[in-house]
Amino acid sequence: MTDLRHTLLLASLVFCGGAMAQAPAANATSKFHPWQAAAPRLTAEAYFTNLEDGDKIETPYVLKFGLSGGWGLAPIAQPGGRKSGHHHLLVNRDLPLNFKEALPFNDQYIHFGKGQMETVLTLEPGTYTLRMLLADQNHLPHFVYSKPATITVTKKNPTDPKTLSVKGVGMMVDGPVVRNPFRVQFHASALNVAHRSQRLPDTGHFRLTVTPASGAPAVMEFDDGQTEVWLAPPAGSYSLKLELLDNTAAGKLLTEPATASVRVQ
Incomplete structure (x- = not known):
């Protein structure tokens, strides 16, 4: 072979x-936010x-x-x-x-x-x-x-x-202009993803912050090792920040965040 x-x-x-x-029916993050949507499939x-x-x-x-x-x-x-x-x-x-x-x-x-x-x-x-x-x-x-x-x-x-092998995180959105619901896919390079509750060294879980042009940001932690989310926020422009948080040290980042911008029609 x-x-x-x-x-x-x-x-x-x-x-x-x-x-x-x-x-x-909807992505099972431990901290469900109203902007999170059910996956269409x-x-x-x-x-x-x-x-x-x-x-x-x-x-x-x-x-x-x-x-x-x-x-x-x-x-x-x-x-x-x-x-x-x-x-x-x-x-x-x-x-x-x-x-x-x-x-x-x-x-x-x-x-x-x-x-x-x-x-x-x-x-x-x-x-x-x-x-x-x-x-x-x-x-x-x-x-x-x-x-x-x-x-x-x-x-x-x-x-x-x-x-x-380059350590970092990245995300992909359906495009710079989207319609609801839209998917945000997460990625970790040279890093391992796990449930927060496992508390394993050298692992992390994702946190996504969605900030509107005006108003309070939505912060979503994916404690159970999820690597994507579907969103349906109100129409408008948003900045996205994806972080990978250390599962053994509260608030510690394992690498630099990834950012993106999106406009929801």
């Missing part, structure tokens, strides 16, 4: 796949944020992934909440036939048990089918996964994969 070496890493954002777990999914079916890429390639439907990331060091798990990348593998069996550890089932949101692919030139799958701390799959993406690696470059 083609060489499937790859190095774990973390960097920035964003495309959507498919999947199959029932989503809650009825299913939860793990997805690639920067890769689509049919893409041609060169490696090393920073592959990024997200999680929808109110689900959150939880490292395997200890149990997270009911709607939580960690990402897995399946390489040239279909979904498991038995979701009551733990996923194996090999080059075709790549585990991200620390709460990572990206990896660096170092695949050799060739055609591959990739899929994301969420599983619990015992590596038992959830019914939260992506559609398969068949991609072609056209070239493998001599770039050192370690040089592609």
Whole structure:
């Protein structure tokens, strides 16, 4: 089989796949704000944020992934909440036939048990089918996964994969001008996301501050490891600030915030 070496890493954002777990009526952050909206899709999914079916890429390639439907990331060091798990990348593998069996550890089932949101692919030139799958701390799959993406690696470059790891956070909005509801996707590079209640060293949870042109800002903390939110604020212009807060030290930031601006019609 083609060489499937790859190095774990973390960097920035964003495309959507498919999947199959029932989503809650609204994103289940621990501090729900009235501007938060129900996701328009009825299913939860793990997805690639920067890769689509049919893409041609060169490696090393920073592959990024997200999680929808109110689900959150939880490292395997200890149990997270009911709607939580960690990402897995399946390489040239279909979904498991038995979701009551733990996923194996090999080059075709790549585990991200620390709460990572990206990896660096170092695949050799060739055609591959990739899929994301969420599983619990015992590596038992959830019914939260992506559609398969068949991609072609056209070239493998001599770039050192370690040089592609840049610590930081980023976010993606549907555009500078949006209509309600709109999605804000979060990303952590070279950093791990976890439930705040797990209190694990070297992990954090996201906080999003949405500030209108006039009036009080809306502050939303995603204590349960969520990596996106749907919003429906009143029409107007807003500035967004995304932070990753340390799960072991109250108020401490793990990196510099990311910012964006959006106008809601």
